[in-house]
Amino acid sequence: MALTEDMAFNLIEGAHARSRLAHAFLISGAAGSGKRDLAARVVALVNPVETGEGSDLFGESPESSSSVDLDDLEGEFVRVVRPRSRSRRILIDDIRALERSMHLAAPSGIWKIGVVVDADRMFDEPANAFLKTLEEPPPGCLLLLLTSNADILLPTIRSRCVEIVLQSRGENGFLEEEESAAFASILAHSSAKPSAHSALLLKSAFESLLNKRKDGINAANKEALKLESETYKQATEGDWLDEREKYYEALGASEYLAVRSALVDWLISWLGDAVRQKAGSKALSFSEYGGDTMKLAESQDMAGLLSRIETLQELRDLLNTNVPENLALEVSFLKAFGAPVAG
Numbered sequence: 001m002a003l004t005e006d007m008a009f010n011l012i013e014g015a016h017a018r019s020r021l022a023h024a025f026l027i028s029g030a031a032g033s034g035k036r037d038l039a040a041r042v043v044a045l046v047n048p049v050e051t052g053e054g055s056d057l058f059g060e061s062p063e064s065s066s067s068v069d070l071d072d073l074e075g076e077f078v079r080v081v082r083p084r085s086r087s088r089r090i091l092i093d094d095i096r097a098l099e100r101s102m103h104l105a106a107p108s109g110i111w112k113i114g115v116v117v118d119a120d121r122m123f124d125e126p127a128n129a130f131l132k133t134l135e136e137p138p139p140g141c142l143l144l145l146l147t148s149n150a151d152i153l154l155p156t157i158r159s160r161c162v163e164i165v166l167q168s169r170g171e172n173g174f175l176e177e178e179e180s181a182a183f184a185s186i187l188a189h190s191s192a193k194p195s196a197h198s199a200l201l202l203k204s205a206f207e208s209l210l211n212k213r214k215d216g217i218n219a220a221n222k223e224a225l226k227l228e229s230e231t232y233k234q235a236t237e238g239d240w241l242d243e244r245e246k247y248y249e250a251l252g253a254s255e256y257l258a259v260r261s262a263l264v265d266w267l268i269s270w271l272g273d274a275v276r277q278k279a280g281s282k283a284l285s286f287s288e289y290g291g292d293t294m295k296l297a298e299s300q301d302m303a304g305l306l307s308r309i310e311t312l313q314e315l316r317d318l319l320n321t322n323v324p325e326n327l328a329l330e331v332s333f334l335k336a337f338g339a340p341v342a343g
Contacts, residue, residue, distance in 0.1 A: 003166060003167060004166070005033070005038050005166060008038055009038060009042070009045075012042055012164075016045060021046070022162040023137040023141060023142060023143060024134055024137070024144075024161040024162065025143070025162050025163075026150060026157075026158060026163045027144060027145065027147075027164045027166065028146075028148065028149075028163065028166070029148065031224060036070045038164075039070055040069060040070040042142075042144060043113055044068050044073065046111045046113070047077065047078065047110055047111055070115065076104075077101070077110055077113065078115070079098050079115070080117060081094045081115065081117065082118065088228075089122070089123060090118070090119075090121050090122040090126050092126045092129060095126045095129045099132070099133050101114065102114060102133060102137070102138050106140060111141065112138070113142045113144070114133075114141070114142070115144045115146065116130070116144070116145045117146050119147045120152040120153055120247075122153075127153075127157065131154065134157060143161075145157075145161060148255075149247070149250060149251045151250070152250070183205055183209060184289050186201060186202050186205045187202060187270060187292075188296075189201075190202040196338050198337065198338075199333045199334045200333065202337050203329050203333040206329065207326075207329065210260055213259045214259070217256060218252055221248040221251060221255075224248065228244060229244075257320075260319060261319070264312055264315060264316045267312050268309055268316075270286060270293065271293075271296075271305065272285060272309065273285055273286055273289070274293040274297040274300070274305055275297070275305050275309065277290070278297040311335045312332065312336055315329070
């Protein structure tokens, strides 16, 4: 499940307060999802930034640690590693320096923190060297790996980290406000008057949203590749551009799958509200659509509602197989939003 930056921070903050903080976190998400900002907030949480008398340089109260930049936190006990060679890879020397910093003697209450930016650029020897630190972490150390493509990392590295996937910023529970309202309207109509026609109408709206997000992902990655090319083409090896093109192609595919899964989860949450209302609960994921979900709750028995949700859960799993996407969507939407399910 993808989290907002604030949700992720609250979970980490709670674990820290209970002295149950993991020694390594893998923070992934699309460009602009707040990975660096979350890392900065976690660093400032465990090694609090001194703010003097409670005011900044201009005599004003400082903002929360969420405004602290990761670069400003780098120091003796906070090491940040980034890709920096001609091939834009993380170097073995930087990983070894990070490993040495993790074995420094730190004052009481101070954590030794290592942050690896663009961790998917850590290959072969650097990755294996970093794995040793993960396997045998020194006391009082915290490792944060930031990446837009977690699938590229070694499975042995991923398995030793607590994974946190961030939502893209500026989104309300994944969908933008206008998208959410339009989609919910079609969903409410399909649920109130279930038929093959309304189910296929909802499928069309689903695919339209999905294609819109796909276009946005491709445009953002194309722009990022263009920017990297203009910045580094004079200082990188000849095969670097081909490698980065493959990287962004894989990143785009990964982000598309995440978007598709999140949209199915949105549907499940919407139907889940109807189930909660059927059971008498007032705790809703989408309270603004409570009237629509209540109509659905009143028109279906509990078994029928749960059957709809089960169909969508099966769809989510089915989409991770080789079944054609269009076929999987059509069959599942007809089953979940077509004729009423018998109780």
